[in-house]
Amino acid sequence: MLNPSCCPLLFYKIFPFLRWWPMVNKASNKADLIAGITGAMIVLPQGVAFATIAGMPPEYGLYAAMVPAIIAAMFGSSWHLVSGPTTAISIAVFAAMSPLADPGSPQFVSMVLTLTFLTGLFQLILGLARMGVLVNFISHTVVIGFTAGAALLIAASQVKNFFGIAIERGAHFHVVIEQLVLQFGNINPYVTAVGAVTLATGILAKKFIPKFPYMIVAMVVGSVLAYFINLEFGVEVTKIKTVGALPASLPPFFLPDFSYATIHKVVFPALVVTMLALTEAVSISRAIATKSEQRIDGNQEFVGQGLANIVGSFFSGYASCGSFNRSGVNYASGAQTPLATVYASIFLVLILLLVAPLASYLPNAAMAGILFLVAWGLIDFHHIGSIGKTSMAETVVLWVTLLGTLVNLEEGIFFGILLSLSLYLYRVSRPAIDPVVPAKEEGAYHFVDAHGHHECPQFRIVRINGAVFFGAVDYVQNGLTQIDESNPDQKSVMIVASGINFIDVAGAEMLAQEARRRRKMGGGLYFYRCKDSIYKFLRKSDKLDDIGEGGFFPAMSNWIKPIYSTLDPEICRNCKYRIFPECQTHLPDGEARTA
Incomplete structure (x- = not known):
C-alpha cells in the first residue's frame, strides 16, 4: 500500500487519490x-x-x-x-x-x-x-432562480410526450403553453x-x-x-x-x-x-x-x-x-x-x-411523468418564499434569473449573475458613514451613535464601515463634504477608521484631497484606530504629508486634547453642550472658563 509520507507534495496535486x-x-x-x-x-x-x-x-x-x-x-x-x-x-x-x-x-x-x-x-x-x-461570485439566489427556470423548461419540454400532442421540439416556453391551450x-x-x-x-x-x-x-x-x-x-x-x-x-x-x-x-x-x-x-x-x-x-x-x-x-x-x-x-x-x-x-x-x-418497453409518456416529478423537485419553494420575505433586491435577482432562463437559458443565468454583482457593487460602493460621539462613561474610549446626543458645533466624528475604493470614493467624499455644507462651523472631522478594511489609490487620493480642503478651511481631517495596513498604504502612496503624521490616533489615546486646541475659542465660549471634558474647564486657547 502507498505511504503518503513518501510522496512529495507535488504528487498529491497530480495524483490527489494518494491522500485517501x-x-x-x-x-x-x-x-x-x-x-x-x-x-x-x-x-x-x-x-x-x-x-x-x-x-x-x-x-x-x-x-x-x-x-x-x-x-x-x-x-x-x-x-x-x-x-x-x-x-x-x-x-x-x-x-x-x-x-x-x-x-x-x-x-x-x-x-x-x-x-x-x-x-x-x-x-x-x-x-x-x-x-x-x-x-463564489454566483450567488445562491441566482442558482435558485436558474434551477427553478430550468425546472419549468424541463416540464415544458415534456408536455407533448405527456399529453400526446404535436409541439415542435425546442419550442420556447410560452409557445408550449400556447400550443397546449390550442390543442x-x-x-x-x-x-x-x-x-x-x-x-x-x-x-x-x-x-x-x-x-x-x-x-x-x-x-x-x-x-x-x-x-x-x-x-x-x-x-x-x-x-x-x-x-x-x-x-x-x-x-x-x-x-x-x-x-x-x-x-x-x-x-x-x-x-x-x-x-x-x-x-x-x-x-x-x-x-x-x-x-x-x-x-x-x-x-x-x-x-x-x-x-x-x-x-x-x-x-x-x-x-x-x-x-x-x-x-x-x-x-x-x-x-x-x-x-x-x-x-x-x-x-x-x-x-x-x-x-x-x-x-x-418504457413509454415516452412514462418518462414525461418522471421528468415532471423531477422538475417539481428542482423548484426550491422554501428558499423562494424566504427570499421574497427578506429582501426585495434578492427577489428581483431571483425573478430576473428565472424569467430570463425561460426566455433564453444562457442569457438568463448571465443576466442574473450580472444583476447580482451589480447590486453587490452598489452596496459596497456605499459604505456606512455614521455620526458618533464619545461615550459618557468615565474612562471609556469607545463611541456611541450620535442620534439623540449633542454633537460639537465645530467638530464632527463619523464612523466609516466598509472599503474606501474607487467605486466608493464619490459617495464617501459627498458624505464628508455634506458635513460642512450643513454646518459651516464643523471644519474639523475625525474618522473612526477601525471599520475601514481596504483602501486603494483612488481612496487614498480622495482622503488626501479632503485633508487639504479642510486645512484650507481652518480645520483638519483626523483618524482614530486606523488599521496598520491602511496606514502603511497611505504612507507608501505619499499621502501622509497631506493628512499629517499627527492626524492619526491609536486606540485608547487622548485624541481630544490636540484637536480641541485647534477649535475656535469664541464659538466654544458660547457653546452650551460642552461634550468633551476639556470643554468644562477651559477654552481652546487655554483661557479658563468662568461659568
Whole structure:
C-alpha cells in the first residue's frame, strides 16, 4: 500500500487519490461496494431521464455516468461527490444546442461532445490557474432562480410526450403553453393516462417507500400499464411510443469535432455550462463535506471536473458535474472513499448489459411523468418564499434569473449573475458613514451613535464601515463634504477608521484631497484606530504629508486634547453642550472658563 509520507507534495496535486488511498481497507471496501450498488441503481433511471432532457439518445446519459464519474472521483478532492449527468446541465445543453442541430441526430451528438470537451478544458484551466474562487461570485439566489427556470423548461419540454400532442421540439416556453391551450381538444387520453399514472406512482413511492428508487417503481408501473393498454386497444389506436431498446455495450470511443466552425458555435455555450457545472460541483461537495467533516479544495475540484469532461468526451459522455442526489445517496449509503463511485460505475456497466433490452418497453409518456416529478423537485419553494420575505433586491435577482432562463437559458443565468454583482457593487460602493460621539462613561474610549446626543458645533466624528475604493470614493467624499455644507462651523472631522478594511489609490487620493480642503478651511481631517495596513498604504502612496503624521490616533489615546486646541475659542465660549471634558474647564486657547 502507498505511504503518503513518501510522496512529495507535488504528487498529491497530480495524483490527489494518494491522500485517501491509505484509508482503503477491508471494512471500507465493503462499505464502498454497498454504496456503489445503491448508486448504480439510482443512476440507471436518472441517466435515461437526463439524456432525454439534453436531447441525447437515452444511453448517453448512462455513458456520462461511467468514465467521467471515475475520473472525477480519482482527481477531485471530495470523498463523496459523485459526478455524472444532472438536470441543470442537461437542460443547459439542450437549450444551447437545439437551435444548432436536430436533437438526437448524429450532428447534435457530435456538437455536444465537442461542447463537453471545451467545458472540461475551461474547467481544467481555471483549476490549474487556481481560480476556484470564481464560483463564489454566483450567488445562491441566482442558482435558485436558474434551477427553478430550468425546472419549468424541463416540464415544458415534456408536455407533448405527456399529453400526446404535436409541439415542435425546442419550442420556447410560452409557445408550449400556447400550443397546449390550442390543442387541448387533441389530447391523447391513452398517452396522458400512462403519464399521469407514472407521475402519481412516483409521488406515492417517494412518500411511502423512500428507501427504494421511486423512479424505478414509477417506470415499471408506467411500462406495465402501457403494455396492457396497447395489448387491449392496439398501438395504432393508442399511439403510445416507447424509448426503444438501449445498446447493451460499453461506452464507444468517439473523437469530438474540433473543426473551427463547430468550436466557434459551441464555445459560448461551453462557458455557460462550465460555470454552471463548477458551481454545482463545488456547492454540492461543500454541502456533503459539512456532514463528513472533510476539507474541500475548490481548485482541485475544478481540475477533477475538467479532466472528467475532457476524458468523458472521448467516451461518449456528455457534459457532467456533481450530482446532489447521487452524492447524497452515496454519503447516506455509508461510502468511505471515492472507490464507491468507481464501483458504482462498474456496476452500472453490468446492469446496462443485463437490462438494456427492457428499455424498449418504457413509454415516452412514462418518462414525461418522471421528468415532471423531477422538475417539481428542482423548484426550491422554501428558499423562494424566504427570499421574497427578506429582501426585495434578492427577489428581483431571483425573478430576473428565472424569467430570463425561460426566455433564453444562457442569457438568463448571465443576466442574473450580472444583476447580482451589480447590486453587490452598489452596496459596497456605499459604505456606512455614521455620526458618533464619545461615550459618557468615565474612562471609556469607545463611541456611541450620535442620534439623540449633542454633537460639537465645530467638530464632527463619523464612523466609516466598509472599503474606501474607487467605486466608493464619490459617495464617501459627498458624505464628508455634506458635513460642512450643513454646518459651516464643523471644519474639523475625525474618522473612526477601525471599520475601514481596504483602501486603494483612488481612496487614498480622495482622503488626501479632503485633508487639504479642510486645512484650507481652518480645520483638519483626523483618524482614530486606523488599521496598520491602511496606514502603511497611505504612507507608501505619499499621502501622509497631506493628512499629517499627527492626524492619526491609536486606540485608547487622548485624541481630544490636540484637536480641541485647534477649535475656535469664541464659538466654544458660547457653546452650551460642552461634550468633551476639556470643554468644562477651559477654552481652546487655554483661557479658563468662568461659568
